[in-house]
Amino acid sequence: xxxxxxxxxxxxxxxxxxxxxxxxxxxxxxxxxxxxxxxxxxxxxxxxxxxxxxxxxxxxxxxxxxxxxxxxxxxxxxxxxxxxxxxxxxxxxxxxxxxxxxxxxxxxxxxxxxxxxxxxxxxxxxxxxxxxxxxxxxxxxxxxxxxx
Amino acid sequence: xxxxxxxxxxxxxxxxxxxxxxxxxxxxxxxxxxxxxxxxxxxxxxxxxxxxxxxxxxxxxxxxxxxxxxxxxxxxxxxxxxxxxxxxxxxxxxxxxxxxxxxxxxxxxxxxxxxxxxxxxxxxxxxxxxxxxxxxxxxxxxxxxxxxxxxxxxxxxxxxxxxxxxxxxxxxxxxxxxxxxxxxxxxxxxxxxxxxxxxxxxxxxxxxxxxxxxxxxxxxxxxxxxxxxxxxxxxxxxxxxxxxxxxxxxxxxxxxxxxxxxxxxxxxxxxxxxxxxxxxxxxxxxxxxxxxxxxxxxxxxxxxxxxxxxxxxxxxxxxxxxxxxxxxxxxxxxxxxxxxxxxxxxxxxxxxxxxxxxxxxxxxxxxxxxxxxxxxxxxxxxxxxxxxxxxxxxxxxxxxxxxxxxxxxxxxxxxxxxxxxxxxxxxxxxxxxxxxxxxxxxxxxxxxxxxxxxxxxxxxxxxxxxxxxxxxxxxxxxxxxxxxxxxxxxxxxxxxxxxxxxxxxxxxxxxxxxxxxxxx
Numbered sequence: 092x093x094x095x096x097x098x099x100x101x102x103x104x105x106x107x108x109x110x111x112x113x114x115x116x117x118x119x120x121x122x123x124x125x126x127x128x129x130x131x132x133x134x135x136x137x138x139x140x141x142x143x144x145x146x147x148x149x150x151x152x153x154x155x156x157x158x159x160x161x162x163x164x165x166x167x168x169x170x171x172x173x174x175x176x177x178x179x180x181x182x183x184x185x186x187x188x189x190x191x192x193x194x195x196x197x198x199x200x201x202x203x204x205x206x207x208x209x210x211x212x213x214x215x216x217x218x219x220x221x222x223x224x225x226x227x228x229x230x231x232x233x234x235x236x237x238x239x
Numbered sequence: 240x241x242x243x244x245x246x247x248x249x250x251x252x253x254x255x256x257x258x259x260x261x262x263x264x265x266x267x268x269x270x271x272x273x274x275x276x277x278x279x280x281x282x283x284x285x286x287x288x289x290x291x292x293x294x295x296x297x298x299x300x301x302x303x304x305x306x307x308x309x310x311x312x313x314x315x316x317x318x319x320x321x322x323x324x325x326x327x328x329x330x331x332x333x334x335x336x337x338x339x340x341x342x343x344x345x346x347x348x349x350x351x352x353x354x355x356x357x358x359x360x361x362x363x364x365x366x367x368x369x370x371x372x373x374x375x376x377x378x379x380x381x382x383x384x385x386x387x388x389x390x391x392x393x394x395x396x397x398x399x400x401x402x403x404x405x406x407x408x409x410x411x412x413x414x415x416x417x418x419x420x421x422x423x424x425x426x427x428x429x430x431x432x433x434x435x436x437x438x439x440x441x442x443x444x445x446x447x448x449x450x451x452x453x454x455x456x457x458x459x460x461x462x463x464x465x466x467x468x469x470x471x472x473x474x475x476x477x478x479x480x481x482x483x484x485x486x487x488x489x490x491x492x493x494x495x496x497x498x499x500x501x502x503x504x505x506x507x508x509x510x511x512x513x514x515x516x517x518x519x520x521x522x523x524x525x526x527x528x529x530x531x532x533x534x535x536x537x538x539x540x541x542x543x544x545x546x547x548x549x550x551x552x553x554x555x556x557x558x559x560x561x562x563x564x565x566x567x568x569x570x571x572x573x574x575x576x577x578x579x580x581x582x583x584x585x586x587x588x589x590x591x592x593x594x595x596x597x598x599x600x601x602x603x604x605x606x607x608x609x610x611x612x613x614x615x616x617x618x619x620x621x622x623x624x625x626x627x628x629x630x631x632x633x634x635x636x637x638x639x640x641x642x643x644x645x646x647x648x649x650x651x652x653x654x655x656x657x658x659x660x661x662x663x664x665x666x667x668x669x670x671x672x673x674x675x676x677x678x679x680x681x682x683x684x685x686x687x688x689x690x691x692x693x694x695x696x697x698x699x700x701x702x703x704x705x706x707x708x709x710x711x712x713x714x715x716x717x718x719x720x721x722x723x724x725x726x727x728x729x730x731x732x733x734x735x736x737x738x739x740x741x742x743x744x745x746x747x748x749x750x751x752x753x754x755x756x757x758x759x
Contacts, residue, residue, distance in 0.1 A: 121553045121578050128560060165545055173701065174545075197548035198541040202393060219552035222559070 111135065111233050114157045116145045116182060117195070118166055118174055126161065129222045130229070142168040142178040149186050157190045158233060164196035164203060164215075176203050183210040191232055195220070258338075267351065268341040271328075326355035352521075378518060381409045385522055395530035399487055399495055400431055402523045407433055409519075410512055412499035414479065416443075417487075418450050419495040427451050428495075438477055445473035446500075453484045454496040474500070481507035485520040489527045497523075546589060546719055553582040592720035599650040599728040609648040611683055611753070612637035614655055615676045622659045630669045633659070637676040642683055644756045650728035651753070654736075657721040658687040658749045665691030665747070678755070682734070686750040688741045699738045725751065 111134050117123050118140045130136055137157075139145035145166070148157070162182060165174035183192065194207050197218040207215060213232055216225055262269045316323055328336040340351050384405050389398050399417050407415035415433040420426075430447045432438075438446075449471065453462075462471065462482040474482070477500075484498035497520060501508055557579040561572065598604070619635035626633050655674070662672045670690040677684050694702055703726040729736045734753040741748045 119549060119553075121557070121582060122549070124578070125553070125556045125560070165541075173698070176541075197546075197552070198544035200537055200541055202537075203541075218548040219555050222556050 111158045111237075112137070112156065113159045113161060113229075114139060114145065114148055114190070115161045116140075116142075116166055116179075117161065117163045119163070122163075122195075125222060126225075129226050134229075134233075140167075141170050141172070142166055142182055143170075145182050146185055149182070158236060159229065160186055160190050160192045161229075162192055162194050162212075164194050164199055164207070176206075180206055180210070183207070183212070191236055193225075193229065193232070195225075269351075270339045272337050272339070324351065326352060328355055377409050378515060381405060381515070381519055382522055385519060385526065389526050389530070392530060393534075395527045395534065398523055398527050398530065399497065402487075402519065402526075403431060403433060403497060406497070406516060406519050407499060409515065410483075410499050410508070411501075411506070412508075413502045413506075414438075414446075414477065414500040416446060416450060416498045416500075417495055418447050418498075420493055442473065442476050446498075449473055449482070450484055450496050450498040453498070454486055454493070478502050480504045483508045483513045483516055485513075485516050487520055487523050487527075489524045489531070494524075494527065542719065547586070550582040550585045550589070554579060554586065557582070589720065592724060595653055595724050596720050596727060599647070599653060599724060599731060601731075604647045604650065606645050606647055608643055608756075609646045609651060611642040611644060611651070611676055611685065614648075614652055615674055615685065618652065618655045618659055619674055622656070622663060626663055626666075626672065629663075629666075631663060631666050632671045633674065634671060635674045635676075638678055642676060642678055644683065644732075644753055646732055646753065647728070650731065654725040654728035654751065655685060655687070657725040658751075661721055661749070662687050662689035662691065662747070665689060667691070679752075682752040682754045684750055684752050686748055688746060688748045690741065690746045693740055693745050693747045694738050702738060703736060722749075725749075729753070 113130065113134045114137050115123060115126050116139045117126065120140075123138055123140070127136060127138075137148060139148055160182075162179055163174075164176050164179050166178045166182070167174045168178045168181075179194070186192065188211070192210070192212045194212050194215045195218060196203075196215055199207070199215055199217060204215060214228060216228075258269050258271055324340045326338040326340060328338060338351070338355055385402055388401050388405060392398060392401065399419070403415050403417045406412075413434060416430050418430045419428040421428055427447065430443060430450070432443050432446075471482075474480075479500040480503055482498060482500050484496055486496050487494045497516070499508070499512075499516065557575050561567070561575055561579070567575070615635050615637050619633050623633045659672065659674060666672060666689050672690075673686075673688045675684075675686045675688070677686075703722050726736050729751040732753050734751050736749070736751040739748045739750070740746070
């Protein structure tokens with residue numbers, strides 16, 4: 092687990108109550124850094140590089156609630172394991188209906204797209220994608236959920 | 240279709256009218272050539288669509304010559320661009336003729352394979368079986384339905400159940416049953432039963448035993464109860480009169496046994512029904528094979544796209560960060576540039592390795608006498624320079640005598656280089672990597688032993704698959720092609736590549752064997 096922009100740990104509460112919390116589940120450190128560069132300042136970010144860490148963040152009963160999950164479609168279950176889409180689906184199952192979900196993927200097959208849609212994923216960004224467009228989409232999505 | 244003229248078939252030259260009919264119905268271009276040994280002696284027939292030129296005279300002869308040379312359809316295409324199938328027709332164990340077929344509809348291929356088998360049988364076997372086969376005018380329709388109904392399946396293992404329903408309909412069977420073999424070949428799974436007419440669990444279990452027994456003995460595919468009543472008390476409960484069964488196989492591996500039962504002696508199955516079943520069951524195997532391959536291709540494509548798009552995304556977006564943030568602090572700029580360089584390097588490496596991976600799979604690459612001890616020393620020297628920058632020592636030990644084999648030198652170099660680079664990647668600073676070459680009675684063994692974190696046993700099977708990259712320790716994922724290159728290079732020389740724990744833990748030991756060349 093890497094936490095680049097706050098001292099958030101699974102199970103702890105945030106020191107400063109931000110407007111919106113985003114959990115970025117991405118195993119590539121360069122992509123983590125690019126997303127952090129794009130989103131930091133306006134959102135409170137937490138990072139998970141594997142399913143185990145992500146699940147710890149998403150456990151029921153934690154004071155920390157995420158407004159948005161950014162999920163890589165291929166993610167290892169535990170550190171050091173082969174990234175796979177089954178783990179991404181597992182995370183979605185456990186995330187429930189709470190946070191909005193945006194998927195980033197280098198390789199979404201038609202079946203996988205359909206599976207993500209079934210779990211209510213708002214949008215699938217296919218790598219390589221524009222982070223500016225990604226940022227604009229997230230801003231709009233979170234504004235929309237706020238209005239509801 | 241009603242190929243009644245098959246009944247009269249005693250020699251190839253009586254086939255043309257039938258083939259014309261088949262060509263029209265299957266929408267294929269078909270030619271039949273009779274052979275004398277390896278020479279074409281007579282053009283016996285050609286499909287009516289041949290005038291399109293897709294199987295021109297010259298092309299056809301070239302294809303037959305090629306096929307006779309390597310007995311493979313790989314890479315053969317007709318002039319219209321379709322993959323071309325060459326189907327041998329045997330007579331008394333020898334290739335007597337060849338059907339060259341351009342299947343413009345995919346479902347026709349297994350049907351035509353069956354047709355070639357039937358023609359072979361017609362020439363070699365008793366006339367009666369031929370006549371019975373030809374009674375089934377539904378064969379092609381059933382094939383087409385089987386293809387259509389299984390086309391959208393994502394799970395290849397669901398094919399037998401779909402097929403069971405279709406075949407049951409075409410055979411008008413009263414009870415249909417499929418028993419799957421367990422994956423680990425440890426026995427049989429629960430049967431799938433259609434139309435069991437309220438039969439008890441015990442009865443289904445008893446019928447399953449008959450089905451599995453028919454598989455194990457492989458000698459009673461057709462049972463007529465009138466003739467053999469006392470032997471099958473299981474059939475009495477539902478007043479079944481006959482039973483046919485066939486094994487579903489894929490790539491020579493038996494997957495399960497399919498069986499159908501009929502009631503009443505007037506509806507008893509005939510050998511013709513058995514022929515229909517066997518034809519369709521062979522198509523089930525082909526369909527499972529196709530769907531499994533499709534899944535593998537999708538998985539490969541998924542991994543390939545992931546491996547390419549990941550660094551491509553980084554390169555594009557880091558470039559954007561650098562160009563849109565002119566006032567970045569120098570330290571941060573340097574850090575982004577380092578990431579950019581690393582990701583660009585990964586893209587280049589991926590392209591180079593993809594080329595090697597594709598190249599070293601080709602069995603036709605030139606083979607020359609290569610000295611394995613020379614290769615070990617060369618690689619140790621090359622990688623040693625890189626290793627010394629990280630205070631990693633490379634030790635090479637080879638036998639005193641020359642260890643020579645006939646091989647694709649470039650592939651063997653690449654295999655060992657991949658293994659040593661892999662060891663280097665996972666070795667901590669100050670560690671030692673040992674490369675050893677030893678000779679056994681029948682093969683040479685090359686081992687690369689590192690002091691890295693090792694490879695968990697659960698990951699050892701998939702680590703050699705192409706585009707699989709498993710992070711170990713603190714090392715980031717790689718292109719996923721290095722170890723796959725080593726595997727294809729070694730396997731292309733009839734060798735094996737394995738991964739075990741290093742003799743002294745922690746660490747991994749990657750070893751490959753290569754058969755000794757005769758006389759070495």
